[in-house]
Amino acid sequence: MEVQKPGILPGFIVRHPIGGAVYFLILFLLVGTLGGAVGILVTGSTLTLVAIAEGSAGIVGILFILRLGWVRRAGYATSGRLGDVPLYILPAGIALLSLSEGTVEFSAVTVLYFLAVALVIGVSEETYFRGLMLQSLVSLGMFRTVMISAALFALPHLLNALSGAWDPGFTLADSFAAFGLGVAFAAILFRTGTIWPVVGIHSLTDFTALLSGGTLFVPAQSPIQLATVAGAGLLALMYGLFLIRPGKEIRLHSSVYYET
Numbered sequence: 362m363e364v365q366k367p368g369i370l371p372g373f374i375v376r377h378p379i380g381g382a383v384y385f386l387i388l389f390l391l392v393g394t395l396g397g398a399v400g401i402l403v404t405g406s407t408l409t410l411v412a413i414a415e416g417s418a419g420i421v422g423i424l425f426i427l428r429l430g431w432v433r434r435a436g437y438a439t440s441g442r443l444g445d446v447p448l449y450i451l452p453a454g455i456a457l458l459s460l461s462e463g464t465v466e467f468s469a470v471t472v473l474y475f476l477a478v479a480l481v482i483g484v485s486e487e488t489y490f491r492g493l494m495l496q497s498l499v500s501l502g503m504f505r506t507v508m509i510s511a512a513l514f515a516l517p518h519l520l521n522a523l524s525g526a527w528d529p530g531f532t533l534a535d536s537f538a539a540f541g542l543g544v545a546f547a548a549i550l551f552r553t554g555t556i557w558p559v560v561g562i563h564s565l566t567d568f569t570a571l572l573s574g575g576t577l578f579v580p581a582q583s584p585i586q587l588a589t590v591a592g593a594g595l596l597a598l599m600y601g602l603f604l605i606r607p608g609k610e611i612r613l614h615s616s617v618y619y620e621t
Contacts, residue, residue, distance in 0.1 A: 370384075370429070371429060374497045375500070378497050378498050378499075378500050378501055379498065379501075379509065381497035381498075382493075382494040382495075382497040382498050382509065382510065382513060383513070384497075385422075385425070385489055385493040385494050385497065386489070386494065386513050386516070386517075388418075388421065388422075388425075388489075389418050389422065389486075389489045389517075390517065392417055392418040392421045393414040393415060393417065393418040394414070395417065396413050396414040396415075396416065396417025396418060397410055397411070397413065397414035397417075399413065399417070400413035400414060407576075407577055407578075408474075408478055408571075408576075408577060409478075411478065411482070411577060412477070412478045412481050412482075415481050415482045415485040415486070416481045416485065418485050418489070419481065419484050419485030419486075419488055422485065422488035422489050422492065422493060423488055425493055426488060426492055426493065429493075431492065431493075431496055434496060435491070435492040435493075435495075435496050435556055436491075436492075436550055436553075436554055436555045436556035436557070437492075437556055437557075439554060439555045440555055440557055441553045441554065441555035441557070441558060442553070445552070445553045445555075445558075448549055448552060448553065448604070449549070449558050449562060451545075451596075451597075451600050452542070452545050452546070452549065452562045452597065452600070453562055453565060455542070455566070455593050455596065455597055456562050456563075456565040456566040456569060457565070457569055458569075458589070458593055459566075459569040459570045459572070459573040459574075460569050460572065460573060461589075462573055462586075463573065464572045464573055465572070465573070465574070465575040467572070467575065472572070475568055475571040475572060476564075476568055478567070478571070479564045479565070479566075479567040479568035479571060480564045482563070482564065482567050483560045483561070483563040483564030483565075483567065484560055484564075486514075486563060487546070487556055487559055487560045487563055490510060490513065490514045490543065490546075491510070491546055491547060491550050491556055491559055492556060494510050494513055494514075495507075495510040495547055495550065498510055503551060503605055504605065506547070507544055507547040507548055507551070507601065507605060508544065510543060510547050511540050511541075511542075511543030511544040511546075511547060511601075512540060512543070513543075514539055514540065514542075514543035514546075515536045515537070515539040515540035515543060516536075518532065518535055518536040518539045519532060519533075519536050521535075521579075526577055526578050526579070527578070527579040528579055528580055528581040528582060530581065530582060530587055531579045531581070531582045531586075531587065531590070534582075534587045534588075534590040534591045534594075535579075535590055537590075537591050537594045537595075538590050538591060538593050538594030538597070539594070540594060540598065541593070541594030541595060541596070541597035541598035541599075541601070542563075542566070542594065542597045544597065544598050544601030544602065545597040545598070545600050545601035545604070546559045546562070546563065546601075547601065548600075548601035548602070548604035548605045549601075549604065551604070551605060552604050552605075
């Protein structure tokens with residue numbers, strides 16, 4: 362009986378898991394940039410432009426998930442278990458932290474618009490970072506997979522300072538927070554086998570940020586504000602490490618099992 366060889370990309374990922382993850386990071390940035398370039402032709406709204414860029418990248422990412430046959434493996438085929446709900450409380454609380462500084466008054470239409478944009482971002486970025494990239498890395502073992510995927514998640518956040526959209530100090534604090542959240546999100550996926558709660562928490566984080574600031578641009582922040590953002594990242598990091606602590610059986614909905 363002839364054994365079917367894996368395709369070029371799956372074979373590359375098996376031989377070079379980090380290379381595979383970096384490939385998907387470059388794909389995310391490249392398709393997002395091209396989508397944004399096209400978006401400039403149809404809109405003058407920065408927020409809509411971001412939604413077009415993220416949506417374009419997300420569509421391509423979903424096509425890769427389907428082509429690789431990773432729908433179940435990446436946690437798209439299950440909504441999880443009721444007993445896992447307590448695991449989402451702390452990350453959801455961190456997502457609501459932006460509301461502590463109050464919100465700007467918006468019309469109902471604008472709030473729905475913010476929600477739609479946040480959902481597009483959440484689905485797109487989770488498809489890449491916890492779908493494609495994390496799954497590319499699983500052969501490295503649970504801890505390395507979580508940490509490397511989180512570092513890759515934090516990396517694009519640093520680019521916001523280059524664009525002038527974010528204050529440099531906030532960019533550093535937010536990038537650290539993104540790393541912490543990346544650890545927590547990856548750990549939750551390992552613990553629950555479903556990506557959907559992570560998509561929801563990610564979208565909630567962006568939604569509350571938009572409700573609080575009303576814009577993607579972030580000016581210089583006070584030391585207390587920067588410490589709050591970094592502190593939230595540290596809390597998420599510690600929580601994620603707690604979820605994958607030694608002695609816990611960790612399972613993905615795939616053929617890959619881990620027990621530490």
